[in-house]
Amino acid sequence: MNIFKRSLWGIFLFVLMSGFIFSNEAIDNNDFEIRVIVERTSVRLKPDAESAVLAQLTAGIILEAVEKFGEWYRVKLPPDENGFVVVGFIKVDDVEIIGEEKEKKQTKEIQKAVPPPPPIPKTETVKKRERETRYVPPPPPQPRDVRREVPREAEAPSPSVKGQKGGLNIKISGGMGYLLDGGGDLESIRTGTQNLYSDIAGLSNYTSRFDWNKLSFAPDISAELILDFAKYFGIGFGAGYISTTSQGDVSWDCDYTESSGGVTSTYDINDTRNMKYKISALPITVNLYFFMPGSSFSMYVYGGLGMYMGKLAYESYYDYLFDYTSDSTFEYENPESGSSSSDATCNKLGFNGGLGFIYKISPSFGLGLEIYGRMVNLNDWEGDSSLSHSGSHRFYTTSLGWYLEIPYEDSDSASGKYWFYKSKTGFTSNYYEMMTIAASKPTASYITDARQAEVNLNNFGVKLSIIIRFGLF
Numbered sequence: 001m002n003i004f005k006r007s008l009w010g011i012f013l014f015v016l017m018s019g020f021i022f023s024n025e026a027i028d029n030n031d032f033e034i035r036v037i038v039e040r041t042s043v044r045l046k047p048d049a050e051s052a053v054l055a056q057l058t059a060g061i062i063l064e065a066v067e068k069f070g071e072w073y074r075v076k077l078p079p080d081e082n083g084f085v086v087v088g089f090i091k092v093d094d095v096e097i098i099g100e101e102k103e104k105k106q107t108k109e110i111q112k113a114v115p116p117p118p119p120i121p122k123t124e125t126v127k128k129r130e131r132e133t134r135y136v137p138p139p140p141p142q143p144r145d146v147r148r149e150v151p152r153e154a155e156a157p158s159p160s161v162k163g164q165k166g167g168l169n170i171k172i173s174g175g176m177g178y179l180l181d182g183g184g185d186l187e188s189i190r191t192g193t194q195n196l197y198s199d200i201a202g203l204s205n206y207t208s209r210f211d212w213n214k215l216s217f218a219p220d221i222s223a224e225l226i227l228d229f230a231k232y233f234g235i236g237f238g239a240g241y242i243s244t245t246s247q248g249d250v251s252w253d254c255d256y257t258e259s260s261g262g263v264t265s266t267y268d269i270n271d272t273r274n275m276k277y278k279i280s281a282l283p284i285t286v287n288l289y290f291f292m293p294g295s296s297f298s299m300y301v302y303g304g305l306g307m308y309m310g311k312l313a314y315e316s317y318y319d320y321l322f323d324y325t326s327d328s329t330f331e332y333e334n335p336e337s338g339s340s341s342s343d344a345t346c347n348k349l350g351f352n353g354g355l356g357f358i359y360k361i362s363p364s365f366g367l368g369l370e371i372y373g374r375m376v377n378l379n380d381w382e383g384d385s386s387l388s389h390s391g392s393h394r395f396y397t398t399s400l401g402w403y404l405e406i407p408y409e410d411s412d413s414a415s416g417k418y419w420f421y422k423s424k425t426g427f428t429s430n431y432y433e434m435m436t437i438a439a440s441k442p443t444a445s446y447i448t449d450a451r452q453a454e455v456n457l458n459n460f461g462v463k464l465s466i467i468i469r470f471g472l473f
Helices: 002-019 100-113 124-133 185-201
Strands: 032-036 040-044 053-058 062-069 072-076 087-091 095-097 167-179 206-212 217-228 233-260 263-292 297-326 330-362 365-375 382-397 401-424 431-438 447-452 459-471
Touching: 053 087, 062 087, 062 095, 167 233, 167 365, 185 206, 185 233, 185 263, 185 401, 185 431, 217 263, 217 459, 263 330, 297 382, 330 459, 382 431
Parallel strands: none
Antiparallel strands: 032 062, 032 095, 040 053, 040 087, 062 072, 072 087, 167 217, 167 459, 206 233, 217 233, 233 263, 263 297, 297 330, 330 365, 330 382, 365 459, 382 401, 401 431, 401 447
């Protein structure tokens, strides 16, 4: 990138100095001739010893000089076979002016041939007129073979050739992406559960609590090898890791008392649940890069494809208690607890791209800021699930105390695809979004709109990068 920067500035200065003549240090407005007096010297692009070399000259070569810039002469190199004239700078100490004596001789011959004007007072106006009308012929042109003695192979390579050198870049990035729709069906399940508990809270004698936020951000890290194979273009091969968690706590309670036939009955029911979905993906990407080098800052854009190897893990725990009391002489309790879990995988092709800026600390090291985005929909999940629960039926009387307890437990498992569907519950007649793993599409009478679950990682975000560059050719 540093080479391209210097090349771009060199071409700009070359065009600028070729079209304009800075006269603040010029010796004269007329061209004059100079001769190389050292064994070997260089004509450079700018009046700077570190500037690019345009030509190498040896002693005795005669050049046409335009003006003087401090310790440098601005000179014209002999035209090439296409008639193109290159202008550069040569050190004053390496040459001598040879056109002064010839100019004096030619001026004397012209003065002899033209009679002097009538004598008039030498006022400043007359002196100025004499300077304006005096004719000094230019020095005769040198033969083409004398003025062009520098072999073409001795000239420095053009800046455009230098800018085409390639290299290998290592980019290590980390940042955070914002999920555009909360993960697809994960957000649908969250909002469906929220609607269920909102409807429960609307029932008589019921209250509910819902604490489950929308899935918004996903941490993202990546590493990429970028090969510069042309002046502005490159190709990158990378891998990364994306992981985010959607977790919530919900509960409902039912407390009421009723009297019938002289018996007073009290009901106290509580259900508390915790749900946790963790989605992660390992993308393997191939990107095309377009670089826009600058001085201290450079910019790039990229885009490409990625194979996203996704994983979806689910965990849920619940505690349930049903307590019934009759006239404070009889009590029945049904405490129960359970858990369920599932793991599923899915591999899908996605798209990614971004815009980045690099601050160059050195030619081989830089810090970057990148705005990126991706589109990937994981919709062919396959995995396994399991659930288990245990509880007991307990009985109490004031005369016997807790005289009977009947424990129970159960478990189940399933394998297949992840299915998304809407289902009724025992509370209302409405349908609520749910997901489960099953060998085939759910078809129960209380289920509708069943299809394969879709969890996406469509997002955009910001990353910070470290860029290390190695020159290859």
